[in-house]
Amino acid sequence: MLRSLRNFKYLARRDVRRGCSVVATSDRSDVHLVLPTLMSSEFAKRIRPLPVPELIDRFSRDAPGGQFPTITEYLRSDPRSEEVLLPEEIDLHRTMALDDLNAYMHAKDAFKEPQRKNRIFAHVLVVAGAESLRRCPFRQRSEFLYLCDCLRPGAALVLHRSRKQKSGALLFLPEEVDSQLSTIYSHMHHVDDVLPLAMLKKSLLWLLKDQSPELWHSFQTSSLVSRIVQEAADEARTPLSNPRYILQYTRTVKTSRELCALRRANEIAADSLAEMMAQHHRNSHNLSTFFDYKCRLRYAHPDEAKASCLLDNNGLWHLDAGCQYGGYEGGLARCWPSSGRFTPPQKMLYGALLDIRRDLCALIQSAGSEGAVRTPLELHAAYLILLARHLRELRVLPKGERSPAETVEVARHYNCSPVVVSHVGLGKRDTSRRLLDYPFAPGNVVSLRLSISIPDDCCRAYPEFRGILCQLGDTLHIGDDYSVEVLTAVCPSEPQAIEACIPAGRARSLRLLAGGDQGGSPA
Known part of the structure; x- marks a missing residue:
């Protein structure tokens, strides 16, 4: 009886493997061996599904764009997700972009013909998505993702508005x-229709x-989409205009949903950095890995280009x-002592950065009432002037009368951040010169990256200051009344708070406290 049952199992197993050998190879999972033996339903026959190996290869996490085609789908696993790219929000972004293009044309028309009424x-706006590169992490372009929640590489979006709005x-x-x-993708990406790229020119x-209509597109020589748009413009004899700076300005004004996501991103970065400072690590790679781990626990993706920690001399x-x-x-910059305590020269330089940050925030708040500083470029110049003032107080720079231009040029040598002020939003920070020359406005979210670097060969500075580098970075939100909100305030920035957060500093404080108690107690 047992022998016959054992023979039956052997024959059944051999038949199953014989039927699956054509579909699945030996290096596939056992799932591939079982699925082809199941009977197909009428629904499955009607939709003609792809084979399981092809589905796995096509929708693998290693594929460009990841496993999910949209940001919204990716955030489904977050129990308290801050979704931004919803259909109503995307409609708002598209309306704002087209309105700004229209306002630019009205201003241009009024400059040429002042007596003419508003036309x-x-x-027609063509926005190209990012191309996929092998062995490189894929990320969708900010201008494309702002107008369409689509993570697919090589895509192109066309927005059009008639004279009847x-x-x-x-x-x-x-x-x-x-x-x-096309029907499924249209609903997924919130567009009227989804077509192959071969039909773009037509x-x-x-x-x-x-x-x-006015044709808008940021032309790139290496882009296939740009070549198609140029061919269509030549055949239609329509001039091609560049909307890059207009769209960048549109993205600087954040909506309430965008502000919620930015708050969440900066809180995650600040919390992760604060927890990393509270850990005792001796290896810079371990610190970076710990920050990466803490960010991913909070459903965020660490920026690999920025999450690099290093210990100076x-x-x-x-x-x-x-x-x-x-x-x-979201992002911030901090420096903290490995020993648990700042040295007096380090604390003096770091305190100067705190004072400069306070003064810069006050200058931003006065921008709404015709203050001395109105643009990020002017704030950058004000930072260098304030830096030179503190360097003179520390006797690093000699005292003397200099013009503002000379003061800025001298202070630039003691700053290691090429771009101190930048706009923050989707993806990489926008730092084009024309964008930084636009005035501050309510709804802007800007990043400050302050630093003081005293060279080793600076003979003017006291020996205690030579070779010290201190940095301080935060993300700021400008409110409706030009009030400044620090979105990264969760992470400590005062020297006392940083020392209390570091394990060595906490241990030293406990030892001092214990020693004081023992000294004050009666024998």
């Missing part, structure tokens, strides 16, 4: 899309024939930490 313009959106993908997939020619740890939540960036 109604039609617009009727708007539409078309998404073009590099692969072929049938009618059923669609543009059809849109450009209607009411002679003066015993100071330095970390420019950054992470992204829902596509929005």
Whole structure:
């Protein structure tokens, strides 16, 4: 009886493997061996699904764009997610972008012909997504992700608005899309239709024939989308305008949903850095790994280019930490002593950075009442002037009368941050010179990266200051009344708070406290 049962199991196992050998190879999982033996349902036969190995290869986490095609799908696992790229929010972003393009055309028209009434313009905006590169991490471009929640590489978005203010959106993908997939993708990415990239030129020619709209596109020589747009513009005899700076300015004003995501991203970066400072690590790689781990626990992606920690020759740890939540960036910079206590020269230089940050925040608050500083570039110059003032007080720079231009030039040698002020939003920080020349406005979120670096060969400075580098970075939100909110305030920035957070500093404080109690107690 047992022998017959054992023979039956052997024959069944052999038949199953014989039926699956064509579909699955030996290096596949056992799932591939079992699934082909199941009977297909009528629904499965009707939709004609792809084989399991092809599905795994196509939707693998290693594929460009990751496993999820949208940011919204990726945040499904977060129990308290701050979703931004919802359909109503994307509609708001598209309306703001087209309105700013329209306002630019009105200003341009009024400059050329002041007596002419405001005309109604039609617009066609083509935004290209990021291309995928092998062995490189893929990230969608900020200008594309701002207008369409799509993480697919090689995509292109076309926004159009007629003179009757009727708007539409078309998404073009590099692969072929049938009618059923087009319906699914249209709902997923919140567009009117999804078409293959081969139809982009034909669609543009059809849109450009209607009411002679303005054609907008940031041309890139190496981009296939740009070459198609240029060919369509040449055939339609329509000039091609660059919307890059207008769209950058549109993204600087944050909506309430964007502000929630930015708060969350900066809180995650600040909490993770504070917990990292509270750990006793001797290896910079361990510190960076710990920060990476803490960010991912909070459903954020650490910025690999910024999460690099290093220990200098003066015993100071330095970390420019950054992470992204829902596509929005948060970050800060801190330095703290490995011994648990700042030395007096380190504390003096770090205290100067705290004073400079306080004065810069006051200058931003006065920007709404016609203050001396109104743009990020002017704030950068004010920072260098304040830095030179503190360096003179510390006798690093000799006292003497200099012009503001000379003061800025001298102080630049003691600052290691090429861009002190930048706008923060989706992805990388926007630091184009034209963008930094726009005035501050309510709703802006800016990043401050302050630093003082005294060279080793600086003979003017006292020997105690030579070779010291201190840095301090935070993310600020400008409110409706130009009040400044520090979004990274969770992470300690005062020297006493930093020393209390470090394990060596806490142990020293406990020892001093215990020694004081013993000395004050009666024998």
